[in-house]
Amino acid sequence: xxxxxxxxxxxxxxxxxxxxxxxxxxxxxxxxxxxxxxxxxxxxxxxxxxxxxxxxxxxxxxxxxxxxxxxxxxxxxxxxxxxxxxxxxxxxxxxxxxxxxxxxxxxxxxxxxxxxxxxxxxxxxxxxxxxxxxxxxxxxxxxxxxxxxxxxxxxxxxxxxxxxxxxxxxxxxxxxxxxxxxxxxxxxxxxxxxxxxxxxxxxxxxxxxxxxxxxxxxxxxxxxxxxxxxxxxxxxxxxxxxxxxxxxxxxxxxxxxxxxxxxxxxxxxxxxxxxxxxxxxxxxxxxxxxxxxxxxxxxxxxxxxxxxxx
Amino acid sequence: xxxxxxxxxxxxxxxxxxxxxxxxxxxxxxxxxxxxxxxxxxxxxxxxxxxxxxxxxxxxxxxxxxxxxxxxxxxxxxxxxxxxxxxxxxxxxxxxxxxxxxxxxxxxxxxxxxxxxxxxxxxxxxxxxxxxxxxxxxxxxxxxxxxxxxxxxxxxxxxxxxxxxxxxxxxxxxxxxxxxxxxxxxxxxxxxxxxxxxxxxxxxxxxxxxxxxxxxxxxxxxxxxxxxxxxxxxxxxxxxxxxxxxxxxxxxxxxxxxxxxxxxxxxxxxxxxxxxxxxxxxxxxxxxxxxxxxxxxxxxxxxxxxxxxxxxxxxxxxxxxxxxxxxxxxxxxxxxxxxxxxxxxxxxxxxxxxxxxxxxxxxxxxxxxxxxxxxxxxxxxxxxxxxxxxxxxxxxxxxxxxxxxxxxxxxxxxxxxxxxxxxxxxxxxxxxxxxxx
Numbered sequence: 160x161x162x163x164x165x166x167x168x169x170x171x172x173x174x175x176x177x178x179x180x181x182x183x184x185x186x187x188x189x190x191x192x193x194x195x196x197x198x199x200x201x202x203x204x205x206x207x208x209x210x211x212x213x214x215x216x217x218x219x220x221x222x223x224x225x226x227x228x229x230x231x232x233x234x235x236x237x238x239x240x241x242x243x244x245x246x247x248x249x250x251x252x253x254x255x256x257x258x259x260x261x262x263x264x265x266x267x268x269x270x271x272x273x274x275x276x277x278x279x280x281x282x283x284x285x286x287x288x289x290x291x292x293x294x295x296x297x298x299x300x301x302x303x304x305x306x307x308x309x310x311x312x313x314x315x316x317x318x319x320x321x322x323x324x325x326x327x328x329x330x331x332x333x334x335x336x337x338x339x340x341x342x343x344x345x346x347x348x349x350x351x352x353x354x355x356x357x358x359x360x361x362x363x364x365x366x367x368x369x370x371x372x373x374x375x376x377x378x379x380x381x382x383x384x385x386x387x388x389x390x391x392x393x394x395x396x397x398x399x400x401x402x403x404x405x406x407x408x409x410x411x412x413x414x415x416x417x418x419x420x421x422x423x424x425x426x427x428x429x430x431x432x433x434x435x436x437x438x439x440x441x442x443x444x445x446x447x448x449x450x451x452x453x454x455x456x457x458x459x460x461x462x463x464x465x466x467x468x469x
Numbered sequence: 470x471x472x473x474x475x476x477x478x479x480x481x482x483x484x485x486x487x488x489x490x491x492x493x494x495x496x497x498x499x500x501x502x503x504x505x506x507x508x509x510x511x512x513x514x515x516x517x518x519x520x521x522x523x524x525x526x527x528x529x530x531x532x533x534x535x536x537x538x539x540x541x542x543x544x545x546x547x548x549x550x551x552x553x554x555x556x557x558x559x560x561x562x563x564x565x566x567x568x569x570x571x572x573x574x575x576x577x578x579x580x581x582x583x584x585x586x587x588x589x590x591x592x593x594x595x596x597x598x599x600x601x602x603x604x605x606x607x608x609x610x611x612x613x614x615x616x617x618x619x620x621x622x623x624x625x626x627x628x629x630x631x632x633x634x635x636x637x638x639x640x641x642x643x644x645x646x647x648x649x650x651x652x653x654x655x656x657x658x659x660x661x662x663x664x665x666x667x668x669x670x671x672x673x674x675x676x677x678x679x680x681x682x683x684x685x686x687x688x689x690x691x692x693x694x695x696x697x698x699x700x701x702x703x704x705x706x707x708x709x710x711x712x713x714x715x716x717x718x719x720x721x722x723x724x725x726x727x728x729x730x731x732x733x734x735x736x737x738x739x740x741x742x743x744x745x746x747x748x749x750x751x752x753x754x755x756x757x758x759x760x761x762x763x764x765x766x767x768x769x770x771x772x773x774x775x776x777x778x779x780x781x782x783x784x785x786x787x788x789x790x791x792x793x794x795x796x797x798x799x800x801x802x803x804x805x806x807x808x809x810x811x812x813x814x815x816x817x818x819x820x821x822x823x824x825x826x827x828x829x830x831x832x833x834x835x836x837x838x839x840x841x842x843x844x845x846x847x848x849x850x851x852x853x854x855x856x857x858x859x860x861x862x863x864x865x866x867x868x869x870x871x872x873x874x875x876x877x878x879x880x881x882x883x884x885x886x887x888x889x890x891x892x893x894x895x896x897x898x899x900x901x902x903x904x905x906x
Contacts, residue, residue, distance in 0.1 A: 308735065438585040
């Protein structure tokens with residue numbers, strides 16, 4: 160009997176917690192309760208659409224009619240579809256080339272922005288503009304610049320005398336793909352620059368000083384000191400960017416709609432045409448889900464790599 | 470629309486008066502007269518009607534439509550709301566409305582969409598048949614787009630036709646007093662025009678309208694077709710190859726080389742900037758010219774698609790309105806469609822469109838607005854030669870798949886880029902067989 164008495168004596172005024180209170184005092188219960196809203200949102204807005212997407216991809220669902228399970232038939236159809244295979248190839252070309260340039264140019268911009276100069280803040284803020292402007296709007300401006308008849312690029316090049324005939328920026332498959340990558344790099348580079356800049360600012364200047372005293376030149380300091388230190392942040396940016404570029408839609412849909420002659424379709428644009436404009440939801444879902452296993456691999460690899468580096 | 474007042478009002482009134490005894494009585498009795506004479510409103514208080522439409526390219530059309538919708542609401546005591554979205558956003562909106570079985574009671578259908586969405590649409594046979602009985606049979610492309618498995622799934626509304634827009638002055642300069650009547654003649658004239666720095670303009674990129682306005686009709690004009698009336702793919706024919714050869718020659722001799730990069734608005738801009746001498750388009754170029762470039766409006770005219778060995782053809786989708794089968798207000802929705810298509814109401818809406826839309830039955834070819842501006846006449850006449858993607862088969866879901874994959878457009882685009890016409894036709898055959906599988 161000694162123990163309860165001593166407790167009562169120790170906290171004579173404390174109200175005994177109610178049943179709920181006692182339940183919440185258990186750590187795992189409280190954790191569960193606190194996580195529940197986030198979990199509910201994730202289930203509702205991420206998990207449910209994802210599972211539905213998988214179901215659609217293995218069904219012959221069209222708008223307005225219930226779908227039946229067809230196994231991997233949609234994927235078989237995709238692999239026999241020349242436009243799909245071209246979109247497949249384009250998606251990879253588009254993602255890898257654009258991400259590479261965004262990283263290199265973004266890094267360069269970050270290094271420049273990390274220097275001390277007048278109006279530093281204004282320049283840094285204005286860097287973000289292409290990234291902030293809604294893609295559809297900025298892409299419309301690019302559409303004008305690439306216009307077959309009124310392209311400002313052609314106007315300048317013609318007047319300077321560098322070309323004698325208009326260049327059809329979006330009229331040739333390869334050139335159009337180049338233009339799409341250019342616009343994507345223009346739009347995505349600021350995100351790289353600003354994030355990498357944040358990374359650069361965490362690098363302790365003492366390390367640079369020490370390296371300098373040891374006789375390291377600028378390149379060596381970048382390669383041996385800066386880069387290893389900001390590698391984790393770099394990998395995260397690349398990961399985010401690759402996922403976003405893989406799933407890009409607006410930019411391509413506004414500029415070329417996959418044309419000319421289906422040479423610039425990516426998974427997103429082709430899936431939209433099939434699912435929405437031909438109302439074949441199942442087939443469309445199978446096109447957009449085609450990239451899921453690959454994206455999963457990229458994410459798993461990068462997360463593993465980041466953890467290992469930590 | 471101020472310019473329509475004056476003598477025009479008298480004309481329209483006169484037109485309505487000859488429009489038959491029943492309609493004459495309607496004009497005399499006013500609009501409330503029609504509704505009360507035919508069907509007294511008997512909808513429970515608080516009944517709502519939500520209509521989803523595109524945003525028209527003619528702002529006055531939207532204004533008049535909303536006014537009429539409100540008028541109907543007042544007449545039958547129903548709360549009518551109209552939502553308008555960009556044409557390109559209609560597909561996803563319709564898909565989500567049908568899948569969630571909730572949303573607008575009436576939705577605009579463009580081209581063969583009733584075939585795509587038949588599972589979500591209510592039958593409207595009575596309304597459509599009543600209109601056909603009163604105004605004459607619908608144009609074949611309107612009917613084909615709306616009848617799915619023998620049932621009317623939408624009530625035809627109109628069509629926005631495209632035809633040749635051309636610079637009369639420049640055509641005269643090269644000796645063409647009028648627009649050529651055959652493709653071969655057009656190629657001869659076009660060659661001279663291009664030599665003079667006035668090429669013809671035609672899009673071959675990926676966009677919904679213009680590229681298809683070439684690809685489908687030119688194939689039919691030369692006697693080719695995607696499929697036969699049984700749905701068998703027949704694209705790889707001598708006729709298609711002839712059309713391909715013609716197009717490649719026409720591209721080299723007559724066309725602006727920008728076409729591969731063009732979308733639906735490129736030719737409008739090029740024409741208004743004086744860069745091209747002719748192009749296939751709706752009346753929008755002319756409307757903008759009248760407002761902003763009167764000298765171009767004066768110098769331009771419209772003409773029919775030339776004839777090929779197999780005849781004269783247009784590809785016309787047409788527009789319609791469907792009652793959704795999930796709607797709890799199907800009765801009032803059908804009443805609205807019936808009321809809107811009655812002559813007094815439709816007449817006003819058509820007048821507001823000023824020649825941009827063509828009525829779904831030959832009855833509306835007699836509308837006075839066509840007399841007001843003879844330059845618009847080819848648009849209304851085009852409906853007689855209108856066919857649909859999938860012709861002579863059905864404008865089915867499979868035809869849509871071929872359309873969204875741009876198979877015909879890409880067949881021509883690839884031939885232009887140097888693929889042998891025979892190979893381009895074979896490529897299209899392979900792709901169409903998959904789409905029509």
